[in-house]
Amino acid sequence: MMVRAERSRWQAFGQGFVAHGFTMYPVLLLLVIVGAVVAPRFLSTINLINILEQVSVLGLTTIGLSFVVLIGRLDLSLEGIVGFAPMLAAVLMASASAGGYGVELPGWAGLLVALGSAGLIGFFNGFMVVRVGLNPFISTLGLLVLLRGSILIISNGRSIYSPGAALTYLGSAKIAGLPVSVLVFLAVAVLVGCIFQYHRYGRALYAIGRNEEAARAAGIDVDRVIWSAFVFAGLLAGLAGVLMTGRLDSAVTTQGEGIIFSAFAAAVIGGVSLGGGKGNIIGVVSGVLLIGVINNLLTLAQVPSFYVQASTGAVIIVAAVLTTLASRRSSGVKTRT
Template identity: 85%
Template sequence: MSIEMISPAKLTKHAPGRSRWAAFGSSFVADGYTMYPVILLLVIIGSIVAPRFATATNLVNILEQISVLGLTTIGLTFVVLIGRLDLSLEGVVGFAPMFAACTLVPAVAGGFGIELPGWAGLFVALGMAGLIGWFNGFMVVKVGLNPFISTLGLLVLLRGGVLIISNGRSIYSPGKALTFLGSQKVAGLPLSVVVFMVIAVLVGLVFKYHRYGRALYAIGGNEEAARAAGINVNRVIWSAFIFAALLAGLAGVMMTGRLDSAVTTQGQGIIFSAFAAAVIGGVSLGGGRGTIVGVVSGVLLIGVINNLLTLAQVPSFYVQASTGAVIIVAAVLTTLASRRSSGVRTRT
């Protein structure tokens, strides 16, 4: 190992420029923009190798496809920022809209037979999702269970619950309240995309500027220090699980609208894609670090890659395997970018 000697004059000459670039690099990485150049490169490559990729119709299609994953990932970020995990969000995506559909349709169509008014569907779905989030928070905060174990158990329970309440059958055309968000368009854009964008902006502002967002980061960074600072840690943790489940429930409703049905397999595997998007976007699974800008970049990257592979007629099992490869590559890139922006030099 050699030590590079730098003269004071040389240091004085180059330090200001280097400090400006270092500050820019640190801000670029910390704010979650690391993956956007990669996305831009993929878009350019896709435009060359697959002419259909760059069409407005296909780009809107990508946004529509990622809206469900995007909301689920934003919900997951609430929990991950405080250093916890919530595997049950995948179950919420499937169970909440299925439960709501069963309360709307007649018994002959697979429902409970109570046939609530159509407008109640969305409220029932979000209410059930919120209840599941409340239960998760209770088990973690009050009972003291490990969130990985408790939410894993609830995920399995919800997956079985979907089959129980539906008798193993999908429910088709469950009602306008459950299909509106996933089927309508606003100014040429699917309403689901608009909902995703609005929620991403609002949550991003909360994370960056509101005291609740600062509390999430504080708890994830150092829980005991957050308590000492006067933050009601238990209440914030509990609420994070509720917000996560509500967003997963809303994602499930949008998926139901896009399919015009509540299917028994709805949402399966989405939690792995959500974790992938979060990690790609620079969210630390240890808590205390991550931005919505980064989360959106992770979701976009997965959507663009899946769309490119589909247009290239790559077999579906390769498309699924690509997610794992993307996680590894993105994690390496994010780690290297973080080290360089902070001035840490890696050994070669």
């Protein structure tokens, strides 16, 4: 009886550990220990802050993606928003001699343009999915290609350097030694985490992801929630683009390329189910940090960049296997050997 009770306690602990998104944190801790042994400067304050600064853009994009994935949808256009939104603001803020349109919008207006355009793109995605009834994969894929081409069109194929303090502040300034971008990422993560966990809107997202028809029967305005999820995803991708522009002190034509794959990787690593209805911010943050730590370790070890890129795919596969095994064992489901 004691053995059975002990097994039940461990099973309950395992279920809570996995359900609350802590699955990847032991792996993250192991990587930190390995990093400290392999590269002594890995644990330096400068390097740790650098990791957090680098993952802030990916973190915001992944949190935005989580809104859509939780309801069982996909949004590939977030990658395009990361590049398009700040570029549109930059060309409207910069002088004609600097590659802009000569409008020279004030800083606050440029920031509103970046976030406003990102929100409108998300609104358009929601319209195409909810009202037109398009498959979100096809719809957002087409929009991604359109946005990539639009970046080159509005910028004439040129990067805009030093577009303005308002557009670069969030990605370049520091408060008490900490980058503002890190503070923004942490603040958004805490806010969204609370919404997912405690607010009725968050509960609606999970309900729709688990069973859309049951959610409708329960009185949830499914169409409104789906539409708004795309809007929030677009806004966070736009904010991520602003942070990246600030870090680079420029809006470049290739900005954000490939980030959607890293965002999907971080979400999957963090236990967010692509089928919808499962995942949380604690897990998402673990996935983002895991990718950041691995990339940093490989960079410190002077591994060629193409190996760094390939490592992301390997991490997705390994993390997916670990998460699946942990979920099965915590729920008492036997796995095949």
